[in-house]
Amino acid sequence: MTIRLIVAEDHFAVRAGLVAYLDEQTDMEVVGEAENGLAACELVRELAPDLVLMDVRMPVMDGIEATRTVKIEHPGTVVLLISAYEQAELVAAGTDAGADGFLLKGSGGEALVARVRELAV
Amino acid sequence: MRTLSRFLRRPVAAAVVTLGLGLLFLGLQAQEVSDAREIAVVVLFGFLVARYFILARDERNDARELAHTKAELERSYGDRESALAASRTGVCLFADGQARFWNPAFLELLEIEGNPPTDWASFLARVQTASTLGDEFAFETAAGKSIRVRLSALGLGKMLVSVDDVTDDVRERATRDEFVAQMVTTQEYDSRRVAELLHEDVVQQLTALGFGLELASMRSGDGALAELSASTGQIMTSLRRLLVDLHPAVLESQGLAAAVDVAAAELRATGVEVDVSGFSERFGSTLEQLAYRAVQEAFKNVLTHSQAERVTVGLVALDNVLFCEVTDDGQGYYAAQPIDVTRHGRLGVKLVRKRIELAGGTFSLRSTRVNGTTFAFTLPMQGVSIGPAAREAEVA
Numbered sequence A: 001m002t003i004r005l006i007v008a009e010d011h012f013a014v015r016a017g018l019v020a021y022l023d024e025q026t027d028m029e030v031v032g033e034a035e036n037g038l039a040a041c042e043l044v045r046e047l048a049p050d051l052v053l054m055d056v057r058m059p060v061m062d063g064i065e066a067t068r069t070v071k072i073e074h075p076g077t078v079v080l081l082i083s084a085y086e087q088a089e090l091v092a093a094g095t096d097a098g099a100d101g102f103l104l105k106g107s108g109g110e111a112l113v114a115r116v117r118e119l120a121v
Numbered sequence B: 001m002r003t004l005s006r007f008l009r010r011p012v013a014a015a016v017v018t019l020g021l022g023l024l025f026l027g028l029q030a031q032e033v034s035d036a037r038e039i040a041v042v043v044l045f046g047f048l049v050a051r052y053f054i055l056a057r058d059e060r061n062d063a064r065e066l067a068h069t070k071a072e073l074e075r076s077y078g079d080r081e082s083a084l085a086a087s088r089t090g091v092c093l094f095a096d097g098q099a100r101f102w103n104p105a106f107l108e109l110l111e112i113e114g115n116p117p118t119d120w121a122s123f124l125a126r127v128q129t130a131s132t133l134g135d136e137f138a139f140e141t142a143a144g145k146s147i148r149v150r151l152s153a154l155g156l157g158k159m160l161v162s163v164d165d166v167t168d169d170v171r172e173r174a175t176r177d178e179f180v181a182q183m184v185t186t187q188e189y190d191s192r193r194v195a196e197l198l199h200e201d202v203v204q205q206l207t208a209l210g211f212g213l214e215l216a217s218m219r220s221g222d223g224a225l226a227e228l229s230a231s232t233g234q235i236m237t238s239l240r241r242l243l244v245d246l247h248p249a250v251l252e253s254q255g256l257a258a259a260v261d262v263a264a265a266e267l268r269a270t271g272v273e274v275d276v277s278g279f280s281e282r283f284g285s286t287l288e289q290l291a292y293r294a295v296q297e298a299f300k301n302v303l304t305h306s307q308a309e310r311v312t313v314g315l316v317a318l319d320n321v322l323f324c325e326v327t328d329d330g331q332g333y334y335a336a337q338p339i340d341v342t343r344h345g346r347l348g349v350k351l352v353r354k355r356i357e358l359a360g361g362t363f364s365l366r367s368t369r370v371n372g373t374t375f376a377f378t379l380p381m382q383g384v385s386i387g388p389a390a391r392e393a394e395v396a
Helices: A012-023 A037-047 A063-073 A088-097 A109-120 B002-008 B011-030 B034-086 B104-109 B120-127 B167-220 B223-246 B249-254 B256-263 B265-269 B285-306 B347-358
Strands: A003-008 A028-034 A051-055 A078-083 A101-104 B090-095 B098-102 B136-140 B146-155 B158-165 B273-277 B310-318 B321-328 B362-368 B372-380
Touching (some): A012 A051, A037 A063, A063 A078, A078 A109, A088 B249, B249 B285, B256 B285, B256 B310, B265 B285, B347 B362
Antiparallel strands (some): B362 B372
């Protein structure tokens, strides 16, 4: 089974790196990319992915608000929040919004794919 | 002559001599030695006359001394009355809850026309402020003056109240506080800006680089690339620590004690046991930021110099003052007796001390080879009143 993903990240280089790394996995496919939370919500409506990899800090609509919208409209879609900040309040806000997991950006590729597989099952 | 005068003032001695001379007179009379008797009579008479004059003189001297003392007392009392009448400090004495004495300044400063509040309850009602009434407090009058009130319990149901116009002091303090607040806000803004730039640019670039290296390593199987990827992860970890150091978001969201606990993470990571005893109250952002930066500097010193195994941080808020003490059990800065190392130039510590003193606080750093280092400071808390309850019971 292939895990269908959307990557929502405003920083182009990071988004490109994430997409390239995830696409390299045989059991994963990045079906869409978004540069802000609002675009991510629209892609979720359109593509109904299994999992959204969502950056917390993004313009237009941040990752927390986008997570809340996604979980209301598509409760079955898994949302994994990623952030460079290791803050308890961010985790709490994400959990409150319905996020399924939280990962630090510096955790590395292996940790990322392991977490994606764990949540998407 | 003086010896005789002293002798004659003594009634017992005088009585014994008088009796002796009397007996001598009787004895001489029996032996009919008329010359001796006459001499004795003359001596006795002379003695009585001398004693009379000396006692009379003493009485006059005592009366003069008494009058002088009385005049001195009256002059002193008059001076005191004049001083109190002219004093800019208002004074009122309450005894058993009733106003017993007051001076004009008391009425003037409290903007009272006529007599002062006759009892303690009326006085409290006049000066009661939103803050808890303590031994010393300030309030603003209807005319906009800042009045400081000091209460001194004298015991036996007596309370001395003194009031001063501190309008100029309050304005000066407000100007200084505003300057400190602006200074702290500017510095924190700069730190936050740097943190954001690091996050928005450097951290993102490193994240992308890390994924790129990891992907390249995965595709090529090159171990060197995998090591480089791991290095970027380590750089990210250091950078995240720097971001927290620059802009401790937890300070804004959870307050001083929580932020200090988070700041201790770096020490704990090196095996140092850090015990933070604090409180959950929130204070003004300026005070929290000043205190946090000071504790952060203390931690840096512990990390750099102390080789300590245990660090304790005590945070106490009492009587509108924040007390903080960071103590370690490591090796001190100097092997000599306790010494004020702030005199020996450590830039970080110096800057912390300057900032704290500018904010009206106090700072000390004591270090010994045997007992480790104690980094302590106080900061005044504006707009917060944690003080003793009113002394109403004392005078009720």
